[in-house]
Amino acid sequence: MATIDAGSTDWSTGAAEWDVYPQNTWTDMGMHTSNCASSPPPSTGCSELFFSEYAEGSSNNKYVEVYNPTGSPVSLTGYTVYTSVNGGSNTSAFIMSGSLASGDVYMISTNTADPSIQAAADTSLGYPSIVHYNGDDALILVNGSDTLDVIGVPGVDPGSEWPVGTGSTKDFTLVRMATIDAGSTDWSTGAAEWDVYPQNTWSDMGMHTSNCASSPPPPPPPPTGNIPTYAIADVTVVDAGGVADSLGVECKLVGTVMGIDMQGSTAAIQFTIHDGIGGIGCYSSAPAAQAYSVMEGDQVRLIGTIGQFNGLTQIYPDSIVFISSGNALPTATVVTQLGENTESELVTFKSATLVDPSQWSGSGSGFNVDITNGTDTIALRIDNDVDLYSQPAPTGAFDVTGIGGQFTFNIGNFDGYQLLPRYTADIVPAAAVYVPKLVISEIMPGSNASSWNADWFEIHNYGDTLVNLAGMSWDDESGISGTVGLPSVDVAPGEAVVVWDDVAANEDSLLVSWKLSPGAVQVISLDEMTGSFPSLSQNGDGIYLFDAAGIELSNSVYASASAGTSVEFDSTGASLGDAVDGVNGAYTSLNGDVGSPGNLAPNTNAGELILNGRIYPNPNTGVFKIEMGVKDNYTVEVMDVRGSVLSKITVEGNIIPVEVNASPGMYLVRVSSAEGTVTQRVQVL
Structure with missing residues (x-):
């Protein structure tokens, strides 16, 4: 009670000296009315910290600022910010630490706020926290046991918001008026002390503008809030001469740390950050920056100047503020070349x-090794600060991830690009890639056939796996991938398909001229x-074969060829010279050409077999x-495309049942009688 002027040690009488209010009534906290004082002590003004800005933005774009109006730095030890959520007790607290310069603000935001907010903030907090408020949650600033300032009414739930001028504590930004020199607990x-935005x-x-700053002592240096925050991609552009166009620009950058400290020194730190869109190198010898311990996955805010070292665009920070840890890294991009687009990017x-x-x-401070994928060659830089430095050289094929x-020393030449692994785990054995042996x-x-334009060649699958030709291409001795595209055709192990310079309508005629049954050999025609x-x-010419990625699979080149005679090649593509009838399966066609298209033995005296079977x-x-067209004694052989016999039966009649235990694929059926021999293809599903 206001009339009480002394304490009591006798509770039998002291119990009657109190005014009683309902639970969670805190309207008098931080103050007391007593007849002992004729009036509250006068405010000295500009002598104690107070709230200077409050933002209740969309989503989690929320922050609050505490302002130092005094003429000297203030130790934040003992200062705490509380929230009173929905009229309840103080559910979250933030204990402040460090020192706050004269005229400066201490800014606290959520850790999922807009990057520009987090860049300006001194601390970003995860949920739950004092800045995860809504318009009906009060804030309290306390120094020790003294309440200095409030936003809203602690212990009271207003429903959704407290009115403030033309706005409220919900969905508005509130900035303390410049004329206000102290907090308020009422x-x-x-x-009424806030400008509403x-x-x-x-x-x-x-930052905060206050009349307190115009009085002695001298005003503080410009607040860091005046330094712009940029996306990393905005400050890493280089001109046509390879020079960064943001040299000397002072700015704030926010990003996630990739890799380790590659300086390995007590005099400086060096690492890379990435903001999800672009990356940049960081180097600093400033003592304040060196206080940060580099940890991959940390989100940090850097304040510094953009520079360039031996072509690499960097920021030289004099301030590094830790925001949060455990953040996801960007997904590595698979590349075959290095360049400006891979600088400070995670690539594989x-x-x-x-x-x-x-x-x-x-040895040394690091070493460079050249690596190749068989077509492209790049420089791999192993820094002596990564654990990979002391490991033996990798053997065999491997995939490597690192920072570009x-x-x-030749900026305008756009050279000297490197790939820097971060640790041993960045090198892994390459997944086995099947290379078709075509x-x-x-x-x-130069065919002697006059009925059609009959130049042709044969693609032989010497591998153990079925290969589809979709996306593949070929060319003559010019050797340019994509010149002639091949269709989707399956080539079984051991099978040879014919590619020819005529239309599909003439395929059967081609095969019959070579004493083969229609369909016995797969033919890819010009119009396919x-x-x-x-x-x-x-x-003299040749055929070059390319996979769907444009990588050469094989080439077969010859110096000369005789008219009407094919040129044969071994399984490596080396020329064996002109085909000779009776050698390596070659024979003479009905048109007088010598060769063996499709790697099949020709039919003999086929007659009725070809026409009616x-x-x-x-x-x-x-x-x-x-x-078959007539009853006879027939021998039936089922073979794989390599010619290995899987089953053989001899029957009499014209309807021959066949059953073969074979895996799905393409097979050959050879039917023989006294009249001749014919071979046809059959597909097993």
Whole structure:
């Protein structure tokens, strides 16, 4: 009670000296009215910290600032900010620490606020915290046991908000008026001390304008809030001469740390940050910056100046503020070349091997080794601060991930690009990649056939896996990938398909002229491919075969060829010279050409067999019938495309049932009688 002027040690009488209010009534906290004092002590003004800005933005764009109006730095020890959520007791607290300069603000935000807010903030807090408030949650600033300032009414739930001028504590930004020189514990008057701005107005964050700053001592240095915050990509652009166009720009950058400290020194730190869009190198010898201990996944705010060192764009921070830890890194991009676009980016180079293992020296401040994927070669830089430095050189093919860098003395040449692994785990064995063993095994560059334009060549699958030709291409000795595109055709192990310079309507005629059954050999015709069939010269030429990525699979080149004779090649693509009838399966066609298209033995005296024989169903599951035109004694052999016999039966009649236990794929059925021999293809599903 206000009339009580002394304490009591006798509770039997002392119990009657109290005014009683309902639970959670805190309207008098931080003050007391007593007849002992005729009036509250006069405010000295500009002598104690108070709230200077409050933002209740969209989503989690929320922050609050505490201002130092005094003429000297203030130790924040003992200062605490509380929240009273929905009229409840203090549910969250933030214990302040450090020192707050004269005229400066201490800014606290959520850790999911807009990057520009986090860049300006001194501390970003995860949920739950004092800044995860809504418009109906009060804030209290306390020094020790003294309440200095409030926003809203602690212990009271207003429903959704407290009115403030033309706005409220919900969906608005509130900035303390410049004339206010102290906090207020009475919201009935304190609510009138704020300028009101629309939601997501942050132009004053990180700073405060107050009349207190115009009085002695001298005003503080400009607050850091005046330094702009940029996206990393905005300050890493280089001009046509390779020079960073933001040299000397002072700014704030926020990003996630990638890798380790690659300086390894007590005099400086060096690492890379990435903001999800772009990355930049960081180097600092400033004592304040060196206080930060580099940890991959940390989100940090850097304040410093943009520079360039041997081509690499960097920021030289004099301030590094830790925001949060455990943040996700960007996904590494797979590359085959390094350049400006890979600087300070996380990239992966696949299927690499060491060009010269002796370059892996494990000496000096680091070493460079050249690596290649068989087509492209890049420089790998192993810094002596990474654990990989002391490891033996990798063997075999490997995938390597790291941060793109540059070290050049010739800025305008755009050279000296490097890939820097962060640790041993960045090098992993390359996944086994199946390379089709497709070889051009035969080329007919000058057929004697006059009925069609019959130049052709043969693609032989010497591997153990079925290969589909979709996306692959070929060219003559010019060797340019994509010149002629191949269609989707399956080539079984051991099978050879024919590619020819005529249309599909003439395929059967081609096969019959070579004493083969229609369909016995797969033929890819001109009108089934993209591009023009290059003319094949008898005076020396070749065929180059490329995969869907444009990588050369094989080439077969010859110096000369005789008219009407194919050129044969071994399984490596080396020329064996002109085909000879009776050698390596070669024979003479009905048109007088010598060769062996499709790697099949020709039919002999086929007659009725070719005209009347059929297989049904085809495709099938290994059970099918062969219907011949006449009854006879027949020998039926089922073979794989390499010619290995899987089953053989001899029957009499014209309907021949066949059952073969075979894996799905393409097979050959050879039917023989006294009349001759014929071979046809059958597909087992």
